[in-house]
Amino acid sequence: MKVLVINGPNLNLLGTREPEIYGSSTLSDIQQNVEGLLSQAGFSCDFFQSNAEHEIVEKIQAAISNTAFIIINPAAFTHTSVAIRDALAAVAVPFIEIHLSNPHARESFRRHSYLSDIAEGVIAGFGENSYYLACEAVIKRLQHPKKC
Amino acid sequence: MKVLVINGPNLNLLGTREPEIYGSSTLSDIQQNVEGLLSQAGFSCDFFQSNAEHEIVEKIQAAISNTAFIIINPAAFTHTSVAIRDALAAVAVPFIEIHLSNPHARESFRRHSYLSDIAEGVIAGFGENSYYLACEAVIKRLQHPKKC
Amino acid sequence: MKVLVINGPNLNLLGTREPEIYGSSTLSDIQQNVEGLLSQAGFSCDFFQSNAEHEIVEKIQAAISNTAFIIINPAAFTHTSVAIRDALAAVAVPFIEIHLSNPHARESFRRHSYLSDIAEGVIAGFGENSYYLACEAVIKRLQHPKKC
Amino acid sequence: MKVLVINGPNLNLLGTREPEIYGSSTLSDIQQNVEGLLSQAGFSCDFFQSNAEHEIVEKIQAAISNTAFIIINPAAFTHTSVAIRDALAAVAVPFIEIHLSNPHARESFRRHSYLSDIAEGVIAGFGENSYYLACEAVIKRLQHPKKC
Amino acid sequence: MKVLVINGPNLNLLGTREPEIYGSSTLSDIQQNVEGLLSQAGFSCDFFQSNAEHEIVEKIQAAISNTAFIIINPAAFTHTSVAIRDALAAVAVPFIEIHLSNPHARESFRRHSYLSDIAEGVIAGFGENSYYLACEAVIKRLQHPKKC
């Protein structure tokens, strides 16, 4: 069973960009940790970053046949992409929306997400730990689907 | 080091109320699991439920001297209590806001929280797992404060 | 079969407070009349007033096992209590929302109710008669459940 | 003393239209019951339905000389007719606004009424019983004008 | 040259309804005065009242061929009728919107008019004098079209 982890625009800068807000780990540090957590629980992981909305849309479309869960940090696309919302709704793979920082503590336009209302759940504000908590959530959900 | 877990109004009904939404575990099932997770990591736990805003305010006030972290499922008070917000701001103990269900998938008035913008992070939509993920988050945060 | 009649904050002042708006009957006058109407129709009555949101929440929670209908005059809590809404939704006992005066003829913040959209019905503006009309409604509803 | 009962657009379809929402009684069934209740209390009844705003306006204008109370189910005109509001204000006959279903549980545009703030009272959500409760209210009000 | 004077719903009650606001002259008193003023200036007058939107729409449609100016007191239709707006725009006869009372001093919904932005001008708040001032305006406009 595969878990797809999607990272939106500018997350390739992680570790170099405002470390006091986002931490000093790079996206590839996080990838390693995520892959470790998931493989330990018996899941494979497809870890993906793109700055292009259409590449994310197409990655989600491709998930339709072989993906048990999606973890998505949509970054800026949280607030602007109906196309990603529509792709997630179309493939009907359950997904978790995550954020490094807490969007409610930032500019007011970050309070609206095009994904939250169709997400399984939302995890925000824990820095790189948001990824690891989402892994835990996915593992719990796939191992004990009845629990929540 | 103590972790305070606060549960807002109507959560005492858990397990009996709309199990298809909130799961069939009772609040005391959750309490046991939470205490297990935290004690395993070396933290004591004060697990508290009240339907009264002032009791929650006072519980938070009392946390000022001996509590390392607060996990709060404010339930209905999420949307109506400035007093709880003020108490949390006053004691300055870091806290995580959790929700069993996904507030963005419910009535529109549930989209506004008086707590989110001053929370460390928010976890919503994972049923009882929201509690356990918050425990993980607290443990990670207290053991590696530099990480996020 | 029991009917629970709940009275929100400041209704204990009834008869003493602005009688030209609210009439000169006291809450205990109303209680007597309500009990009379309901017992005549074969229902027992639990008549309750509180200025505390949590006491009303807990009264509603307790209704889960033995109450056929709730009549609630939520007074100020109409506009501010999500906790009471959640309690009513949780116990799933059908309820009628009543008001002594007509909220639409008062300050604009009284136009929004956290209860109306999940109530069986709403009766407002008839002074103490709002209670007696609600009793009639409950009786009709319990005696002829098919009718509406 | 005469009571005028006005029924707005589409209420002529009652009993045939979405019976699971509006009940299976026809408007003429309701008329019979209303006339019965009122005549029993010593009042005559003028029961009127129209799909035309101007006919309702003119019916209300005609009430100025001989009508003690108006019961109006304005249906769709609740949300769109200032002319009916002005007619009711002009004749200054006290009136009760009723609804079969609960407008707060339907589309958001049904939350605004052009009549509520000048009505004596509002009764909504009780199916055909909304009519009978309004009759009770009128009878109580005309027999004991001091009471509310 | 004909001037059409249109009166909206409930204006047939004029003189009987709230005389302290609207004055004690009846609509037929006003009609006599209006006809006097206009005939003195060499214009014929078609004075019309209806409580029905469609009758007003059709009266306006009929004006297309033989009417130099329309004076309209739309009353309640000011705030609710797009059909009257469309009729006035279609026939392209210049018109003046008048009101007996000052809509800005009344309920807030009276501040919006569907006609004002396509009217030649607006006269409001002068009681029956609003009609006579509109006549003056029409006469000035038709006798000295260049002036404004």
Place this chain on the structure above:
Amino acid sequence: MKVLVINGPNLNLLGTREPEIYGSSTLSDIQQNVEGLLSQAGFSCDFFQSNAEHEIVEKIQAAISNTAFIIINPAAFTHTSVAIRDALAAVAVPFIEIHLSNPHARESFRRHSYLSDIAEGVIAGFGENSYYLACEAVIKRLQHPKKC
């Protein structure tokens, strides 16, 4: 099988009114073409125009027994009539909303329609062709109900 084509207020002026916007065909030209298209496909046609909301409401009510589809150009009533919406919902005959011009390119109040969200579909901006396209849509829909 009958198709009912309803035309709202001021459409009787078609061909005479702002031809550069609405074209120079009259409503009876359109009626002929519509009847031709529908009869060619084996449907009879009831083509109706009224400036009165209640006549349109009653025409729709009468359609309940013998009409397969309604095409409605509600004109000004698009933005103001809840009664027509309620009639269409009550009879439950599928309908298409059409407009000669494009409401999104006109005044901002024309952007809201009381009908669109319960319509099968909407066709706007094609002048008289909006009617013929709606006929095509009805024919396709009735001949191949499975297709959309």
Place this chain on the structure above:
Amino acid sequence: MKVLVINGPNLNLLGTREPEIYGSSTLSDIQQNVEGLLSQAGFSCDFFQSNAEHEIVEKIQAAISNTAFIIINPAAFTHTSVAIRDALAAVAVPFIEIHLSNPHARESFRRHSYLSDIAEGVIAGFGENSYYLACEAVIKRLQHPKKC
């Protein structure tokens, strides 16, 4: 008895500025006509223009002792001056608000007036005739105070 006529900012440019909108008469042409109309009816006239809010405020304050009516074309101050509103309310001299052009046909910020709700009446859209109609209104009002 004196009538004060106040002209707000930029009206000194009248006749030179956008004559196709405001007409070609200068403010002093208008002054002559206004003085003529008022003196004919036995009233003296104080005709005043200023581009300064405080000069208008002080002119109004001075009117307290000797002025029967104020006609004010507040121009830009319509939308921005609470000080002029307060001055008019303080001196309690009845006043008419006039506009050369129709504010509803211009930018949306011109739809709000700080004066309209406390004015006797409003006359807008008649070019210089707005002044003369206001004179008529004042004369009618002062000669027949009972009429409106």
Place this chain on the structure above:
Amino acid sequence: MKVLVINGPNLNLLGTREPEIYGSSTLSDIQQNVEGLLSQAGFSCDFFQSNAEHEIVEKIQAAISNTAFIIINPAAFTHTSVAIRDALAAVAVPFIEIHLSNPHARESFRRHSYLSDIAEGVIAGFGENSYYLACEAVIKRLQHPKKC
């Protein structure tokens, strides 16, 4: 004559909580000063703090018979309690609303108060001096009721 001084939620923390904003005096320091000021002027003082809305409601209700003035620092309840507003309106004892800090300089939700429009006056932003200024205001008001 008694003056009731009410302190809302979290004010028991005063002196310990964010002293750079709220000062270092405790609530009991303030109580001593307030009692001194009032007794010097011949008034007794009932100084009360509660974190519970219902206790404040009931304290206000009890004031009906023996209290000349209420000074209330509603803290968080400023923005959320209609019940306290209703209690204050019911007992009809004049009251002053005070705040330690300036609510207009904080989060935007603090700009709305459920009490201000029915208060005698409002004093905000002077730290503990807000209490002493309110005492002065009460003393002036009770000794020279005509003055304001």
Place this chain on the structure above:
Amino acid sequence: MKVLVINGPNLNLLGTREPEIYGSSTLSDIQQNVEGLLSQAGFSCDFFQSNAEHEIVEKIQAAISNTAFIIINPAAFTHTSVAIRDALAAVAVPFIEIHLSNPHARESFRRHSYLSDIAEGVIAGFGENSYYLACEAVIKRLQHPKKC
């Protein structure tokens, strides 16, 4: 003469995604039918789908020299793309906006389109027939440009 048919994001999934809403035809089925209809009328067809906003922008830019009409189903980009709007405005090729489902019957954010106010017309809610109706519209428009 060429007609360009543009399909926005996720439309490549057509036929596989929520067939009960969007029908079971694939985009290539639709392409065949569209090409058939257009070639029958003597037009060539360029049928294009992309999940990338910039590819659609560039496709539209390229249309400037050789395209008589554009039919666009912008899907998610309807609500988020000013770039596509600007491209369509820049090339000044007339276009029709189409939708498979009825956006007014879905989430409220789908009610706003960045394209509708500059489109020739809009066709929505007819499933794949929306395409064929748009072809009819284009054909009518290109063969009889005077008609609408």
Place this chain on the structure above:
Amino acid sequence: MKVLVINGPNLNLLGTREPEIYGSSTLSDIQQNVEGLLSQAGFSCDFFQSNAEHEIVEKIQAAISNTAFIIINPAAFTHTSVAIRDALAAVAVPFIEIHLSNPHARESFRRHSYLSDIAEGVIAGFGENSYYLACEAVIKRLQHPKKC
């Protein structure tokens, strides 16, 4: 040390204008009392009134070198003057905003102040006592700057 007391437009009318709202003391009565209070505490006073925004702006600018505190009753300019706000921010002299009446109990546009969020504090609703309380506040603040 000098205290500057600024009075906005129409306050020169004090004592003559609506005495039941604003009291019967004139501004010069108040000036005497204010000067008395301040000189008693060892401060000189510059008491200033103007109906002109620019004169107030310039008075504030001049305060930069020699003024310890400003008390300002901005009257109508509260709601309309960004220039006064900017002047106060530029000179950086601490100031108190006062009002005779309670703005929250008046028209809704009086609820917004351009000054409150940068004021030290706000005192409103105490008639002329608002001035004397502000003097007390200034004296306390200048004598014990640490206290708040």
Place this chain on the structure above:
Amino acid sequence: MKVLVINGPNLNLLGTREPEIYGSSTLSDIQQNVEGLLSQAGFSCDFFQSNAEHEIVEKIQAAISNTAFIIINPAAFTHTSVAIRDALAAVAVPFIEIHLSNPHARESFRRHSYLSDIAEGVIAGFGENSYYLACEAVIKRLQHPKKC
């Protein structure tokens, strides 16, 4: 050819007021530089500052006959003066709106300008360089009127 440079309220304080935001150059330093730049390009310069709206209005009015371009830093009047907008529209001299700081990075009320939509262009955020850039823009525009 003359260029008029207008400076709004509080700009006379430049160089003394918050230099970290507005720079340390005084307005007369800027005047010298502006005059230098313009005279070098062959234009005379009228450099004007006022804290009074009416003086700015009158300066603009006087520009009608002899001014090729206006550069205006409206400061606080940006957000509050319709009179200045009307004066600029009346004289029809093209103008550039400039700001020292970036209004979008300050309080939200600074986001609205009464001038921007009728300005040739807007330059904001460059400190005193905003003036010099505007001079360049004017020079370019007057020397090559065809270029933009």
Place this chain on the structure above:
Amino acid sequence: MKVLVINGPNLNLLGTREPEIYGSSTLSDIQQNVEGLLSQAGFSCDFFQSNAEHEIVEKIQAAISNTAFIIINPAAFTHTSVAIRDALAAVAVPFIEIHLSNPHARESFRRHSYLSDIAEGVIAGFGENSYYLACEAVIKRLQHPKKC
């Protein structure tokens, strides 16, 4: 030192598209002029256009190491791209936002920019001169960083 000049979607059409609004210079004409201005001042220039949001995001990301200033004409992305905002904030290179036309004089959705509040400055409405003025601004800023 390098200056990066970024051009958003559809700017590749410049010179061909609505020349009466945008001028007849092509983007490559502008590029030549910009390169000339910057090289004259000793700066190299990287001039870039893309219709793809992700290409602009990545161009900005690449600027982190070697770019002194960014000039960006975001075109349609002004109003829709949070990703570009985030990229600009992440690289922390100062930037100027420019527009050919004046967004305040166009559709209302163009009034909101996702970039303005974090830009150094904004220049809008000068056609191609907006580019050259921005170059001047950059040169001034880099040569005299203290000046603004």
